[in-house]
Amino acid sequence: MTAQSISASARIKGGAVGSSIWSRAWENHAPGYLFLLPWFIGFFGLTIGPIITSLYLSFTHFDLLTAPRWAGLDNYIRMFTNDRNFVASMRVTMFFVIFSVPLKLAFALGVALLLNRGMRGLPLYRALFYLPSLLGASVAIAILWRQIFAGDGLVNQFLALFGIVGPSWISNPNYSLWTLIVLSIWQFGSPMIIFLAGLRSIPQDMYEAASLEGASKWRVFWKITLPMLTPVVFFNAIIQTIEGFKSFTPAFIISGGTGSPINSTLFYTLYLYNEAFSFFRMGYASALAWVLLAIVAVFTAFSFFTSKFWVHYDD
Amino acid sequence: MSTSVVLNQAVKRYGEVEVIHGIDLNIDPGEFTVFVGPSGCGKSTLLRMIAGLEPISGGDLLIDGARMNEVPAAKRGIAMVFQSYALYPHMSVYQNLAFGLETAKVPKAEIQQRVAQAAEILRIEPLLKRKPKQLSGGQRQRVAIGRAIVREPKIFLFDEPLSNLDAELRVQMRVEIAKLHKDLGNTMIYVTHDQVEAMTMADKIVVLQAGIIEQVGAPLDLYNNPKNRFVAGFIGSPKMNFLDATVQGSDAAGAKLRAGGSDIVVQRKIATGDKVTFGVRPEHIALSEAAGVKLAEVKVDLVEQLGGQTMVYATTDDSQPLIIAVDGQRQVDLGSRLTTYVDPARYHVFGADGRAI
Known part of the structure; x- marks a missing residue:
């Protein structure tokens, strides 16, 4: 091929001299972009678009019926200076996250350790234990949970067999949040499956070396299993914490959407929902959403920062 | 003082499947014995039976004349070096070496002294604060051997310890293990599928095939007088x-x-x-x-x-x-x-x- 013909073919391939990088990309990859179009529409129309819009709305007063009015930082100032419900919902959510996440992870790890002992019918048990994760956050289960923990529910009927008169777990502000924490722990299937995979990936040689050195099961767990599992613990902790902050359905159903009794189940997301769809304060609700995002982001960043001190990666 | 190992009609079964078929073997005190054979011949299984990591289905294991079949692995006076090294990745080299001693509740001062001594023998003193991932293959191998040394076992077991190393390092480590045996004088049992390793390191070679011993003898005895065609073909490189x-x-x-x-x-x-x-x-x-x-x-x-x-x-x-x-x-x-x-x-x-x- 001569130098002239190479130059000509390069021009054809490259498109018109001086055309933009975008038009050249389009010419070269048009079929690919066409196939991606449905995803682009969904991503920009249903994800990026609403995210950007909500950021804008968080600086406005917007009641869905009239055009948004620019409010500057008013929503954020109100949130941090003059909103007792914001503080209450934050306190409830933090309490929920602080107790439900470690308890759920501990429970999931315990079950994973049991299942990892190589019992018969493991796939069946795995599926059964995973089931609550699929159903747990559903409306049906939340309603069922309300029946179980109601004043005349199954729990109290069971306690009555022993002569114990149980409280109405859901109506009593001392216990209502704990019923939601128990419901959350019951949905341990997802972290349990991940723990199980993590346990399976710990080389058997490590345990054999430890057994030759006379280590007890307890010492093996604390000195080998748990440290080796820290990458999985870290992953599960982040995911479950985010899930905890986002938790909505059970509180909505059990409290009838009010966060009652006495705001004891007023989760952050429930408060946000009420602001948006009960009181039509979309601007304020958007600001609440962005603050939640910031809290989750700060928590995640902090977790990654601390991970170098306690998460052990092999190579 | 060195220790003898005796197997009398040792059998290993997994369910109905018998993989070790009544092995008789005497390992004299202080001897460097190599189990050699092709993949699946049962050499690692036999080693693990001696270590206590696999229950013995039949026959007897005697260590210094005492029956050990039911004795837990940790109480057999054995230390083992694994093919994968089995170093704890979250612990420093020092912690890896000290783990067994801490488990045995050895006083801290003695742990420090024994770790220092092992590190000196293996020339790994500068590595004590590092994590295993910061070590080369050869250094990891030394740490794995060090972990065995600090426990001052009666018997060292090696399960294909050099197979993850490159050819040059293998030769070097081969020499070092042989030298270690000379210095410590302990009974050592070493598993390999590499007949060159077997020939160069062993006092006694045990050639295994399909769960039975084909021949036991000194390296040159096996080379010069193989009892059968399998041993003749397996010992010697290039093969007969x-x-x-x-x-x-x-x-x-x-x-x-x-x-x-x-x-x-x-x-x-x-x-x-x-x-x-x-x-x-x-x-x-x-x-x-x-x-x-x-x-x-x-x-x-x-x-x-x-x-x-x-x-x-x-x-x-x-x-x-x-x-x-x-x-x-x-x-x-x-x-x-x-x-x-x-x-x-x-x-x-x-x-x-x-x-x-």
């Missing part, structure tokens, strides 16, 4: 040549074999008409008559110049492959015909059942 042969006639002077398209007289008593295998190592075949009796005419297929040795891959007149290892750098043309000779004292004859005749 085997030529199918038929006994043409037999008298007081020996038997006349037809092998490789030639007649060879061997000093054995074999019946006329028997089918046998004539075995000769590549390094025992020569290209000059002075070296011995004529073996076969061959055609050269391939020549490898290794510098110190020339490997000639050839085919006999009856189309059987023959490898010849000639000392030095020998010019041999591809396709040329050569006459080969063999030292009468260094060939082997195996019967139809594989046993040496």
